[in-house]
Amino acid sequence: MKHASRINRLVEPPHRKILKEAKAGGRAVMNLSVGDIFIDPHPLVEETLRKTCGETSVTYPPVEGFNELRSSIAEYLRNSRGMEVGFENILVTAGASEAFLVALMAILDVGDRIILPDPTYPQHFLAANLFDNVRVSYYSQNRNISEQVPEERSIVLICSPNNPTGKVVSAKDVENLVEHARETDSIIVSDETYFEIFFKNNKPASPGSFDTKLENTMIVGSFSKNMGVTGLRVGFLASEQNIISKASTVRYATSLTSNVVGQHVVLKTLPFINEISSYVRMSIEKRLKIFLNGFKRSDLMKVYAPEGSLYIFPSIPFKSFDFCLELAKKTGVVLAPGQGFGPSGENHVRISFGAREEDIRNSIPLLNQFEPGS
Numbered sequence: 432m433k434h435a436s437r438i439n440r441l442v443e444p445p446h447r448k449i450l451k452e453a454k455a456g457g458r459a460v461m462n463l464s465v466g467d468i469f470i471d472p473h474p475l476v477e478e479t480l481r482k483t484c485g486e487t488s489v490t491y492p493p494v495e496g497f498n499e500l501r502s503s504i505a506e507y508l509r510n511s512r513g514m515e516v517g518f519e520n521i522l523v524t525a526g527a528s529e530a531f532l533v534a535l536m537a538i539l540d541v542g543d544r545i546i547l548p549d550p551t552y553p554q555h556f557l558a559a560n561l562f563d564n565v566r567v568s569y570y571s572q573n574r575n576i577s578e579q580v581p582e583e584r585s586i587v588l589i590c591s592p593n594n595p596t597g598k599v600v601s602a603k604d605v606e607n608l609v610e611h612a613r614e615t616d617s618i619i620v621s622d623e624t625y626f627e628i629f630f631k632n633n634k635p636a637s638p639g640s641f642d643t644k645l646e647n648t649m650i651v652g653s654f655s656k657n658m659g660v661t662g663l664r665v666g667f668l669a670s671e672q673n674i675i676s677k678a679s680t681v682r683y684a685t686s687l688t689s690n691v692v693g694q695h696v697v698l699k700t701l702p703f704i705n706e707i708s709s710y711v712r713m714s715i716e717k718r719l720k721i722f723l724n725g726f727k728r729s730d731l732m733k734v735y736a737p738e739g740s741l742y743i744f745p746s747i748p749f750k751s752f753d754f755c756l757e758l759a760k761k762t763g764v765v766l767a768p769g770q771g772f773g774p775s776g777e778n779h780v781r782i783s784f785g786a787r788e789e790d791i792r793n794s795i796p797l798l799n800q801f802e803p804g805s
C-alpha cells in the first residue's frame with residue numbers, strides 16, 4: 432500500500448533504534464534513554480489502579496499498544512471477519528477517532544481523492560478537510576458504492592452500519608469495492624465502529640473478509656460502542672504490516688501511545704466481546720422499539736427502522752437547525768440537526784438510541800405534541 436510522502440519526513444527517533452539493537456543483543460539492558468518515570472506508583476495511585484483494572488504499572492506502554500492486546504485484537508478480527516492478520520497488523524489507538532486521523536496521515540497525499548458517504552459522521556469530513564490539496568467528494572448511500580467510484584486511484588471510506596443513517600452496505604457491494612480497489616490501486620478505509628450493532632439479519636460485511644491480508648484495506652475499529660465504553664478511548668487501526676509500521680511513526684509524532692488502563696480493561700474483556708456486544712445490541716434494540724412504537728408524527732419526521740448503528744436520520748419538512756433549536760427550547764428534547772452531517776444532511780435530524788431509556792420514553796409524548804412555528 433502506498434504511503435503518504437509526508438511519512439518520508441518522519442524519522443524514527445534514534446534512541447528507539449538503539450534500544451532495539453541493545454535488546455536484540457540478548458544482554459541485560461539498562462535503558463537510560465527515555466523520559467519515563469520508573470517509580471512505584473504512590474500508594475494512593477496504586478490503590479486506585481488496583482481497584483480499576485487490577486494492574487499497577489502505568490509507565491508508557493509501547494507506541495503500537497501492548498503486544499498482548501494487539502494479538503487479541505488480531506484474533507478477534509480473524510474470528511469475526513476471517514482476516515489473515517497477526518499482532519503486527521494492529522496499531523492500538525485512542526478510539527476510532529484517532530485511528531481514522533492516523534490512517535489519513537499515513538496514506539493521504541497532495542492531489543489524492545477521498546470519497547466519503549453522504550451523509551456521514553462529521554469527523555470523517557472534518558478530518559479529511561485538515562489536509563491541504565486533497566479532493567474531498569461524496570457518494571450517495573442510496574445506490575451501490577462500487578458504481579459511484581471513479582476508475583482511478585482513490586481513497587474510499589465506508590462506514591457500515593452507518594452513522595447517521597443506520598444503513599448497512601451489502602456484502603456484494605463491499606466485495607465489488609474490494610475488486611475495484613485491487614484494480615485501481617485504491618484504498619478502502621472501513622470505519623467499523625458499529626460492526627456488532629446490527630438488527631435482524633443485517634450483519635455487516637467487512638472489506639477485510641474479501642481482502643484478507645488487508646493489502647488495499649485499512650480497518651478503523653473501536654471498542655467504544657460495541658462494548659459500551661466510550662470513555663476508555665480504545666480502538667485500533669488494522670492494515671498490512673508495512674503501513675501499520677508507518678502509522679506507528681505518525682503515532683510517535685502525535686499522541687505517542689494509548690492509555691494503559693483502557694488497554695488493560697479491553698484486554699481482559701475482549702475474549703467476551705460476543706456476549707458484551709449482544710448486551711449492547713439488545714439494549715439499543717429495546718430503546719429503538721420503544722421509540723418506533725410510541726412515535727406517531729409522520730408529518731414531523733419520516734422515521735424508519737435502521738439496519739444497524741445507534742441512529743436514525745429521518746427527513747423533516749423544516750430547516751434542521753431551526754427545527755432542533757425550537758424543539759429544544761420548547762420541550763427540552765435535543766436532536767442533532769442534519770446540516771452537520773454532510774451535503775445531503777439538511778432537512779434531516781439524527782436521533783440516537785444510545786440515549787438513556789427514560790429520556791427516550793419521556794421525549795415521545797413531547798415529540799407527538801410538538802407544533803413547530805406555533
Ligand SMILES: Cc1ncc(COP(=O)(O)O)c(C=O)c1O
Binds near residue numbers: 525552590652655665
Ligand atoms: C462512525 C463513527 N466513527 C468513529 C467514531 C468515534 O468513535 P471512538 O469513540 O472510537 O473514537 C464514532 C463516534 O460516534 C462514529 O460514530
